[in-house]
Amino acid sequence: MVATIKDVAKEAKVSIATVSHVLNHTRYVSPELVERVNSAIEKLNYYPNMLVGGLRSKQTYSIGLVLPSISNETFGKLAETIQKLLLIENYNLIVCNTSNDYDLEISALNTLIMKSVDAIIIIPSTHNAEKIVEVQNRGIPVILVDRDIEDLDASRVKVDYKKATYNAVNYLIDNGHTEIGYIDRAKELSHSMEQRDGYLSALKDANIEINPKNYIRCEGYDYLDGVNAIQQLIKKNPMLSAVLAYYDVIALGAIRGAVDAGYSVPDDLSVIGCDNMPFTSALVPRLTTINFPIEEISKAVIDLVMMALNNSKEKKNIIVDGKLIVRDSVTKPRVSNRGL
Amino acid sequence: MVATIKDVAKEAKVSIATVSHVLNHTRYVSPELVERVNSAIEKLNYYPNMLVGGLRSKQTYSIGLVLPSISNETFGKLAETIQKLLLIENYNLIVCNTSNDYDLEISALNTLIMKSVDAIIIIPSTHNAEKIVEVQNRGIPVILVDRDIEDLDASRVKVDYKKATYNAVNYLIDNGHTEIGYIDRAKELSHSMEQRDGYLSALKDANIEINPKNYIRCEGYDYLDGVNAIQQLIKKNPMLSAVLAYYDVIALGAIRGAVDAGYSVPDDLSVIGCDNMPFTSALVPRLTTINFPIEEISKAVIDLVMMALNNSKEKKNIIVDGKLIVRDSVTKPRVSNRGL
DNA sequence: ATGAAAGCGCTAACAG
DNA sequence: CTGTTAGCGCTTTCAT
Numbered sequence: 001m002v003a004t005i006k007d008v009a010k011e012a013k014v015s016i017a018t019v020s021h022v023l024n025h026t027r028y029v030s031p032e033l034v035e036r037v038n039s040a041i042e043k044l045n046y047y048p049n050m051l052v053g054g055l056r057s058k059q060t061y062s063i064g065l066v067l068p069s070i071s072n073e074t075f076g077k078l079a080e081t082i083q084k085l086l087l088i089e090n091y092n093l094i095v096c097n098t099s100n101d102y103d104l105e106i107s108a109l110n111t112l113i114m115k116s117v118d119a120i121i122i123i124p125s126t127h128n129a130e131k132i133v134e135v136q137n138r139g140i141p142v143i144l145v146d147r148d149i150e151d152l153d154a155s156r157v158k159v160d161y162k163k164a165t166y167n168a169v170n171y172l173i174d175n176g177h178t179e180i181g182y183i184d185r186a187k188e189l190s191h192s193m194e195q196r197d198g199y200l201s202a203l204k205d206a207n208i209e210i211n212p213k214n215y216i217r218c219e220g221y222d223y224l225d226g227v228n229a230i231q232q233l234i235k236k237n238p239m240l241s242a243v244l245a246y247y248d249v250i251a252l253g254a255i256r257g258a259v260d261a262g263y264s265v266p267d268d269l270s271v272i273g274c275d276n277m278p279f280t281s282a283l284v285p286r287l288t289t290i291n292f293p294i295e296e297i298s299k300a301v302i303d304l305v306m307m308a309l310n311n312s313k314e315k316k317n318i319i320v321d322g323k324l325i326v327r328d329s330v331t332k333p334r335v336s337n338r339g340l
Numbered sequence: 341m342v343a344t345i346k347d348v349a350k351e352a353k354v355s356i357a358t359v360s361h362v363l364n365h366t367r368y369v370s371p372e373l374v375e376r377v378n379s380a381i382e383k384l385n386y387y388p389n390m391l392v393g394g395l396r397s398k399q400t401y402s403i404g405l406v407l408p409s410i411s412n413e414t415f416g417k418l419a420e421t422i423q424k425l426l427l428i429e430n431y432n433l434i435v436c437n438t439s440n441d442y443d444l445e446i447s448a449l450n451t452l453i454m455k456s457v458d459a460i461i462i463i464p465s466t467h468n469a470e471k472i473v474e475v476q477n478r479g480i481p482v483i484l485v486d487r488d489i490e491d492l493d494a495s496r497v498k499v500d501y502k503k504a505t506y507n508a509v510n511y512l513i514d515n516g517h518t519e520i521g522y523i524d525r526a527k528e529l530s531h532s533m534e535q536r537d538g539y540l541s542a543l544k545d546a547n548i549e550i551n552p553k554n555y556i557r558c559e560g561y562d563y564l565d566g567v568n569a570i571q572q573l574i575k576k577n578p579m580l581s582a583v584l585a586y587y588d589v590i591a592l593g594a595i596r597g598a599v600d601a602g603y604s605v606p607d608d609l610s611v612i613g614c615d616n617m618p619f620t621s622a623l624v625p626r627l628t629t630i631n632f633p634i635e636e637i638s639k640a641v642i643d644l645v646m647m648a649l650n651n652s653k654e655k656k657n658i659i660v661d662g663k664l665i666v667r668d669s670v671t672k673p674r675v676s677n678r679g680l
Numbered sequence: 681a682t683g684a685a686a687g688c689g690c691t692a693a694c695a696g
Numbered sequence: 697c698t699g700t701t702a703g704c705g706c707t708t709t710c711a712t
Contacts, residue, residue, distance in 0.1 A: 685710085
């Protein structure tokens with residue numbers, strides 16, 4: 001039915017070894033034979049089966065990508081960028097969603113093991129390194145992205161969230177804000193700790209007292225969670241003049257919630273988001289946000305993957321900057337509370 | 341290094357056939373042997389290699405998904421939903437982006453052939469059926485989603501865009517609008533034609549004269565393209581009181597562009613989008629938009645894939661509704677132009 | 681410079 | 697009820 005290497009060999013009147021070598025440029029073949037093989041391939045419409053390559057304990061040219069969700073625009077874009085770069089190197093991507101669920105993460109990892117992927121890129125959903133270590137022990141290199149797992153001997157690419165958040169809060173302080181809220185994620189992940197760290201350090205360095213009423217944790221990733229969070233925050237501290245959200249969609253919800261509560265944004269409430277998602281620059285007001293440098297991260301990931309694929313045992317830590325994108329959602333507070 | 345079926349057989353002191361049958365429940369094996377095999381599997385941490393199954397010309401349990409982009413939130417969500425449903429049936433998804441480019445689509449299809457996928461789900465980027473027919477001829481079933489290719493003998497899942505757009509325009513007419521703009525995509529795809537058809541039919545059925553000044557084609561998928569489009573449209577026809585955009589992000593841009601031009605939305609300009617992307621319900625004003633029923637489409641796709649995988653030669657056409665989600669971005673025009 | 685043939689890990693037909 | 701064995705399509709040694 002579908003042509004195999006045997007058919008090509010027969011058609012070209014050569015051995016299958018010759019066909020294989022023509023396909024892979026893996027030893028000298030005389031021009032005439034190359035020509036005959038290529039015609040046969042074309043005539044029979046032959047495509048080599050990539051899976052068997054993997055059988056001979058070689059590469060499968062598949063890379064696994066495990067992440068919480070690709071329907072999140074940021075992660076979707078990341079997946080797409082990584083895929084495009086990988087394609088250049090002739091690798092394919094098998095994407096697995098975990099929905100931030102550890103069991104799903106394990107089953108994703110198991111699937112990728114069974115699919116004999118050459119490497120796994122993962123945005124982990126927990127701190128649990130056990131399964132990842134098992135994967136590594138099978139000889140599959142693992143690259144960690146965006147979120148960290150301590151004590152794991154793996155290459156990583158991360159955003160310097162502490163610095164990014166520190167800068168963002170500082171920007172609010174420079175604008176005269178002192179009652180600065182922070183909407184944090186409910187789940188305790190490495191980057192949340194870093195971000196919180198940046199928030200607290202910035203306040204501390206500016207000698208602003210830390211007010212627990214300005215801090216809230218937010219359950220989900222839907223804008224309604226942001227609506228809810230900001231309204232609670234406002235209730236707890238009516239003096240609140242600025243707020244930082246861990247995710248642009250939450251910031252969007254915060255704006256919506258503030259508007260619904262009769263606030264004007266940014267005049268009554270300045271808002272900063274995180275991720276620089278495409279829609280943020282179109283909002284009214286345009287959202288000031290922390291950039292998530294997708295291209296830079298993707299390139300770094302590819303570098304690390306290729307390094308691992310070249311059997312380098314070396315591990316590398318790449319840190320990228322999350323710059324503040326200044327737009328229109330931050331102004332000076334109506335009445336400066338500084339010193340009150 | 342990594343355990344194979346042989347190692348398991350040796351460890352369990354049975355034949356590899358028995359191990360295989362225990363793994364696949366494909367013939368009776370006595371409880372004692374099952375027990376021994378399972379212990380051996382656990383002890384050796386054995387995972388079957390899914391790729392070899394495909395070698396024996398069986399299934400690979402991989403399905404290909406070819407679409408323009410997963411960083412588009414709608415397609416990303418679609419990919420994720422399809423993947424989740426497929427996972428229940430024990431299939432994995434290999435996602436390929438085409439960026440609406442035919443050459444990339446071809447190379448994606450070639451890759452999927454070489455990866456021996458069991459079926460291909462595709463949102464095509466052209467009307468060209470040639471490569472798809474080749475794929476089918478290799479025995480790989482193809483399911484078309486969202487966009488159509490005429491004269492192709494394949495199963496399909498589509499939104500009734502004509503009806504959806506007809507309804508949306510009718511809703512504007514019912515609200516008293518007569519100068520209704522339409523921002524169309526530049527690329528001529530099946531669904532654009534259907535949408536334009538719906539737009540024109542609705543106007544015609546309401547005896548509203550078709551005004552070419554109300555129609556514009558828009559190059560890209562960025563919100564700035566929407567900004568640009570609406571500003572041109574306003575310039576061409578200052579009487580414009582409502583506009584329909586082919587994509588929520590373009591609608592977002594249209595709002596932004598209208599606001600920048602001194603319009604108030606919806607008071608001066610009513611706007612309807614398309615896709616019901618998550619951010620639309622958080623916008624100020626909340627966007628009225630045509631729903632893209634992701635769950636329903638995904639389920640239909642899975643049904644068709646499973647049907648094809650069961651060797652059914654039957655082809656099926658599934659049409660789903662794109663309902664109008666009424667929110668706050670449409671009002672009656674300030675001054676009704678009806679009859680002017 | 682090319683071919684023959686041994687496997688890669690597994691399934692399934694065949695044997696007992 | 698279980699084991700033996702012939703391949704699946706290809707890569708790679710070994711031989712020529």
